[in-house]
Amino acid sequence: MSYVTSLKCRECGQEYPITPVHVCETCFGPLEVVYDYARIRKVLTRASIERRPENLWRYRELLPVDDGEPEMGPFSGFTPLLHARRLGAEVGLHKLYIKDDTVNHPTLSYKDRVVAVAITKAREFGFTTVSCASTGNLATAVAAHAARAGLRCYIFMPEGVESGKIVGSTIYGAQVITIRGNYDDVNRLCSEIADKYGWAFVNINLRPYYTEGAKTFGFEVAEQLGWRLPDHIVVPTAGGTILPKVAKAFKEFKELGLVEGSFKIHCAQAAGSAPVIAALHKSSDLILPVKPDTIAKSIAIGNPADGYYVLKAVRESGGWGEGANDAEIIDAIRLLARTEGIFAEPAGGTTLAVTLKLASQGRIKPDEMVVVSITGNGYKTLEAVANIIEQPVIIEARLAEFDALYERLPNGKRAVAGAA
């Protein structure tokens, strides 16, 4: 690691060497990677970044990997940032942007970022088996990157995950094990397995390195907006990894003199699994675990490991947060698809739905720049919308039948005539 100095406990400040450890021995607090920003400042400039390939390693001095060309994730990251004009016009937000990780490479979710970093680190530490506790997006990402790295892979999931996600891990050659219980049960078991088997669990014993990959989402937003920070960014919260790291990314860029100004970061959760929002609304620091019940399965974590840091990041920036119920999530998925041609999974619907709520509350003004974080592709969760989407019409293969139909359809002849 050229620019990493140590691991440090976020709670008590105790420092540790760079090893696959994620928990402080003194207070059980989470460990975080510490960088030598003074040295990074000398090499990382806008110009040096802009010269690099368009992937997440663009910002590698701010990632916890050793020197040398990283082999994992050569096409991961640097996903599109679009100005959502049609959506913005419909909802009254003129500077609405979508950061579109639905097309992240290779597994179509923001998890490709954190996994590329984690697998790189696993190889640097000499692990030969990688693993994770996952409801889906993380699993497929770990399986895919492990396959490319030639590492053995074990994936643990709670039963009931969408079939696409199970197939989407097994196809890469990973061994998938489903557990009777929910995500938090799976997590607990995996902590115990990690302890006993000495495997690299990307989101457990490699967690401090893994989570750093999430910063690249924020770095890219700042760079793609033209080296500036948005007024607002709305981020979904499940385990609490991405939101605090996006805030950290913006702060690091400011510290390094790459951007200026301030931002507000807002938290989006599914109403059926919103322990962080509950604590936020009660002005409390204490996050009470909940039993998740929402179609947004990918963000249904009842006991978020980093929930406390989400609250901190939100409050520090003057942001807020809301929950969206299942109907609001589906409506938002359809709205985004219909106006911008982007098909998000329920986590993305959640984030857009919450953005609209914050706007209706007046917390996001019509002329302010707001980025909606879309973290996963809807094609991976077709079950969520399959039952409520309109079924196609069936007619005989005769022109007269189509003529008659076209007269009747609400978006047919009458709609065109009306527009004329």
Added chain:
Amino acid sequence: MAIRVRVPTPLRRFTAGIDEVTAGGDSVRAVIEDLEQRHPGMRERLLDGSGELRRFVNIYLNGNDIRFLEQLDSKVKDGDDISIVPAIAGGR
């Protein structure tokens, strides 16, 4: 009384490296006290200054998070299974 307690890696320095120990007590709090008697140093890692469970520690009683039960006052009986797990893990 025999209650099985699974010990995570960061606490094994108090149990001479052993990952599963036995303890007694009729509540989780009592079991922690008993663990402290047998393996001094454990209690301070689990409970904060006011005697409450530390933020980043989860305790499971027969697979159930005690925060969903009666916290440290959750009743324990012979043959029960307690698992101490650091709270940090996650990501979907």
